Amino acid sequence: MRARAADRIDGTRGSLRKAAALPRPRPRATLAAAAAALLVLAVACGETARRDEAVRDDVRAAMAAFPTSLSLIGKTDTNSEIIARLVTDSLVQYDATLAPRPRLAESWDLAADGREVTFHLRKGVLWHDGTEVTASDVVFTVRKVREPATEARSAIGQFESVESIEAPDPATVRVRFKEPCADPLDPFTLPIVPEHVAGKDPDILTGRFAEHPVGCGPFRFVRAVPGREIVLEANPAYWDGAPSLRRITFTVLPDERTAYGALLRGDLDLLGVTPDVFRDAATNPQAARLRRFHYFMMSTWYVGWNGDGSNPFFTDPSVRRAIVLALDRPAFIGAVLGGLARPAVGTYHPDSAWANRSLEPWAYDPAEAARLLDAAGWRMRPGGTRARDGVPFSFTLTVPAGSQEITDRIAAWFQESVRKIGVEVSIEKLEWRTFLDRRRAGKFDAVMARLNLSPSPDQFELYHSSSRGRGMNFMGLADAETDRLLEEGRRTVDPAARRKIYDRLQVRLHELEPLSCLFGFAAPVLVDRRLEGVEPSPLGLWTVLPGPRAWRWRR
Amino acid sequence: MVRAIARRLATGAVTLLLVTAIVFALAAMSTGSSLPGESVEDTSPLTPEQRAEIRALYHFDEPLHVRYGMWLQDLLRGDLGRSFHDRRPVAAKIAERLPATLALNAAALLLMILVSVPLGALAASSPGSLLDRAAGSATYALYSIPVFWAALLLQLAFAIRLGWLPLYGTQTSGMEAAPLVARLHDRLAHFVLPTVCLAYPGFAYLSRFVRGILVDNAAAESARAARARGLAPSAVVIRHGFRQAAVPLLTLAGFLLPRLVGGSVIVETIFAIPGLGHLFVGAMFQRDIPVVMGLTLLSGAATLGGVVAADLLYAVADPRVRRA
Secondary structure, eight states, X not given: OHHHHHHHHHHHHHHHHHGGGSOOOOHHHHHHHHHHHHHHHXXXXXXXXXXXXXXXXXXXXXXXXXOSOOSSSXXXXXXXXXXXXXXXXXXXXXXXTSOXXXXXXXXXXXXXXXXXXXXXXXXXXXXXXXXXXXXXXXXXXXXXXXXXXXXXXXXXXXXXXXXXXXXXXXXEEEXXXXXXXXXXXXXXXXXXXXXXXXXXXXXXXXXXXXXXXXXXXSEEEEEEETTTEEEEEEOTTOTTOOOSOOEEEEEEOOOHHHHHHHHHHTSOSEEEOOHHHHHHHHHOGGGTTEEEEEEEOSEEEEEEEOOSSSSSSTTSHHHHXXXXXXXXXXXXXHHTSTTOEEEOOSSSOTTSTTSOTTOOOOOOOHHHHHXXXXXXXXXXXXXXXXXXXXXXXXXXXXXXXXXXXXXXXXXXXXXXHHHTTTOEEEEEEEEHHHHHHXXXXXXXXXXXXXXXXXXXXXXXXXXXXXXXXXXXXXXXXXXXXXXXXXXXXXXXXXXXXXXXXXXXXXXXXXXXXXXEEEEEEEEEEEEETTEEOOOOOTTTXXXXXXXXXXXXXXX | OHHHHHHHHHHHHHHHHHHHHHHXXXXXXXXXXXXXXXXXXXXXXXXXXXXXXXXXXXXXXXXXXXXXXXXXXXXXXXXXXXXXXXXXXXXXHHHXXXXXXXXXXXXXXXXXXXXXXXXXHHHHHXXXXXXXXXXXXXXXXHHHSOHHHHHHHHIIIIIIISOOSOSSSSSOTTGGGSOHHHHHHHHHHHHHHHHHHHHHHHHHHHHHHHHHHHHHHHXXXXXXXXXXXTOOHHHIIIIIIHHHXXXXXXXXXXXXXXXXXXXXXXXXXXXXXXXXXXXHHHHHHTTOHHHHXXXXXXXXXXXXXXXXXXXXXXXXXXXXXXXX
16 A cells, blocks of 8 residues: 555656646645634634633532433442432432431331331421322332342442331331341442332332433432533422532543643533542642542452462462461652552541451561461472462462453552562453353452442351352452351341441451452542532542532632 | 445444444453452442342343343333443433533534644655654654643643643633623633644654655656646646545545544543543443443444545545445
């Protein structure tokens, strides 16, 4: 292709040279005209005057993706949940300490057998259309969520243990569980939807309700343009007092750099950003109006060891611990993560009331790591690698491939760290859904990814031996002591006794290390200094109590 | 002629059918396609019963050829099915994104032609000259600049530092009530940067193509005859050259036409324009087969349309084709 073009140039040069004496079109004039036209276009299209910033009562925020569903309960992803929690309320909701607080439920009674909870609803709470919220709305919502077709992914599992739910009167909801329930309140952080509106749609995901959701929360749904924006406005009749913000606009900005640019321009008031952008904002003069802070997310960066016996390494807890001891996490956090992470100790969020604060993350100790490996029979060979009975200690770390560059950095650091204690790691990157398929099937040596944490102390799905092969227990953990504690935790109603059980469980898990939690990541936030009340919480800025209900512009 | 066109359409339809079958099979057999919507969040797994119910909802347990048959049947009824991702009708999802993509691509194509054709003609009027070489080097240099980088620089300069142009989107929120002129103005301003980003990599290709044809034609017998008759060389290149170049240019136009419905993920993402490119890549990642199929059908039909349109226009441009 290119050779032929070159031929053309050579082959024609002669004939046109002869004609060169005649006047040519004037390229300079043409170019100048084109440039002038572009300039005129650019200036003519210049924006109309910037928005008057003097009196503000609205907030403009960004979302990386449009919510999957606006049905408030179906197909819930993070962005759908943000909208749901602003538009409607739940019976209870967590505050920044992860303690459940009364919302639509004014109070509740727990039965002595741990199998029943009775909620007493707040009276006089109105849906945005003026109808009163009743117990039958709650019953309807739970029924809808339990229908698989609603695809309420994060909630459906939580209601698996509910035997019955009924509304004996309009202000009372009685829930009976199949067996004693460790945390009967957690499922009822579910956003409630109005039966008289949502119940009219045969399919809640695609009906009129999902196009224009109605709730009873602090903000009313105004409009949504799919893929572009969502607009909410204050609900003046909100039972807990109308919010100070009159309007919230979410613009869909998939590119983080564009979103940061929009923030610098003043098109946005706050933004969750990447560590790189966060660092830039510290010195960028255009970012001077922004306050920087971070919160620690409800997630942990983990390595899951396949302990089902399919590999010779990770059935032994001391080997799992040895690998973790070889990791100098504080150094990595300082050098690479810019301080925006902290070593994690387990799958209980450190800010949660349930976290056992006597536990510390395993400290960097390569000598102890080597000792543990020696004791387990993995001896150093010449050449600096370990082996047992001729089998080299060499395993594959499977990670999700994606846009997250951080995965690569952590995987490389992990590989390098354990190489120093004589263990070889090869890294395998899989596309996210393929990664999940493989993890579910148990076809891996070790996996590394981010795991969302739950505020609930009951981590049955993750660690109980009965969850192997179907639940989240992809590590194949089968430990009698862990099983016993998880079951006891569910049966025990007395708060002090339960606390002890879950403290013990965390100690046990820390010894066993079936799932090594390496880091808790900070989510950096940039927010206009004049917007007050935006505070860190493990649940982020939007879905926690009080959240945007308490935001206000400084006068 | 009519028969030829009909034959072309028929073979095109068969090709399109084959393409949809292959894409369906590839999408359905790709790994990680266990369940629609699953794995967005890494919590609360479903019980086997719940999984089974959702699989049934999306006909996941039927064999591949049966599912393809169902898709075809729905298609014949004019139904593109529903997205696995949010269960909305595929046709509606495409329809709400098509206008932005069409407008943006049309603008980019227009800009490409407005810049490349004169540039190619200029270069062809004096091949090998400084101007020719400068135009070649400049357009190739542009071609080598990654779009995401160019987009960032343009945004930084025109939207963030100078503030002349909007940073993202296709219109300012809340402009619906503004007068028509202001709205049009707003729309145009939003289109400048993404249009430039979509168009500039094509300058090299199109201008060199135009230049190549014109230079070829200038060397042809007829052009020599024209010069012998005393025509100015620029007139030879422009008037004669372009008439001679009609057929190859139409072929090119036929190939460029499908680009109108193809989206650029990078430009759409950076400028936050919800278009078809973004939809397609998202659908691929989510294993959203109905959306993938809908878009495949659309781009296939556009390709077919482009080829047939080019064929028809040949007949207009070249009487010999008409007689054939």
